[in-house]
Each structure stands twice: as C-alpha cells, then as structure tokens.
Amino acid sequence: xxxxxxxxxxxxxxxxxxxxxxxxxxxxxxxxxxxxxxxxxxxxxxxxxxxxxxxxxxxxxxxxxxxxxxxxxxxxxxxxxxxxxxxxxxxxxxxxxxxxxxxxxxxxxxxxxxxxxxxxxxxxxxxxxxxxxxxxxxxxxxxxxxx
Numbered sequence: 245x246x247x248x249x250x251x252x253x254x255x256x257x258x259x260x261x262x263x264x265x266x267x268x269x270x271x272x273x274x275x276x277x278x279x280x281x282x283x284x285x286x287x288x289x290x291x292x293x294x295x296x297x298x299x300x301x302x303x304x305x306x307x308x309x310x311x312x313x314x315x316x317x318x319x320x321x322x323x324x325x326x327x328x329x330x331x332x333x334x335x336x337x338x339x340x341x342x343x344x345x346x347x348x349x350x351x352x353x354x355x356x357x358x359x360x361x362x363x364x365x366x367x368x369x370x371x372x373x374x375x376x377x378x379x380x381x382x383x384x385x386x387x388x389x390x391x
Contacts, residue, residue, distance in 0.1 A: 265331050277344040312326075
C-alpha cells in the first residue's frame with residue numbers, strides 16, 4: 245500500500261520536473277530568440293518550424309515517442325524520458341514564439357526606444373549589447389501617455 249508520504253514525494257518530484265522543463269524552455273527560448281533577431285535566415289527557418297510544430301498536437305506523436313524511448317533506452321527510465329520529452333514539447337513552442345515576438349517588438353513597456361540588455365529581466369550581464377525596437381513599437385512608445 246502506498247503511504248501519504250510517498251504520494252507527497254511523487255507530487256513534489258513531478259512538479260519539480262515540470263518546472264525544470266519549463267525553465268529549460270525559457271532558457272533555450274532566450275538563446276534561439278536572440279539568434280533569430282540577429283540572423284534573417286535563422287529567423288525564417290525558426291518561425292516556420294515553430295509554426296509547424298505548434299500546430300501538431302502532442303498526443304499525435306505520443307506512440308512514436310514512447311516506442312522510441314522505451315525501445316531505444318529501455319524500461320522505466322525510457323518511459324520517464326518519454327514523459328519528459330512530451331511535457332517539454334507541449335510547452336516549448338508557445339514559450340519560444342512568445343520570447344521571439346517579445347524580442348522582435350522590442351519588449352513593450354520599456355522606458356526608451358533604445359534600451360540596454362542589462363535592464364531586461366533574467367538578462368545577466370549583457371551590459372554592452374543593445375536592442376532597438378521596431379519602427380512600429382517606437383511609434384507606440386512616442387504616443388503613449390507619460391506619468
């Protein structure tokens with residue numbers, strides 16, 4: 245019989261895995277979004293692939309992923325990795341396109357049209373790099389009311 249402690253521990257471990265996978269999605273999204281706004285070729289490929297993968301439901305390739313991980317890696321560990329992969333792919337496309345669009349539009353709500361990367365959240369020490377918002381977002385910034 246499973247005790248309440250084992251159930252609580254399993255819930256904590258599962259929640260931790262999901263949060264770690266969401267963190268990995270955000271970290272890779274920052275990297276790929278930055279590369280996409282710097283390279284036109286990568287941007288076209290990146291947005292095309294995200295559009296395709298975002299439209300495919302996770303359940304449609306669940307059997308293939310399960311067979312690949314369970315047969316390739318084997319047993320319980322393969323099934324756990326398959327679950328992690330499916331959770332990652334369920335959240336990653338929306339996070340990646342959101343981060344890309346935020347970078348592309350200059351991240352609305354900034355105080356000036358030319359802002360240091362170091363002032364952005366989760367940005368570390370990119371003090372010498374600058375981003376310049378698109379012409380449309382600069383127009384929105386100019387027309388926004390000041391307090």
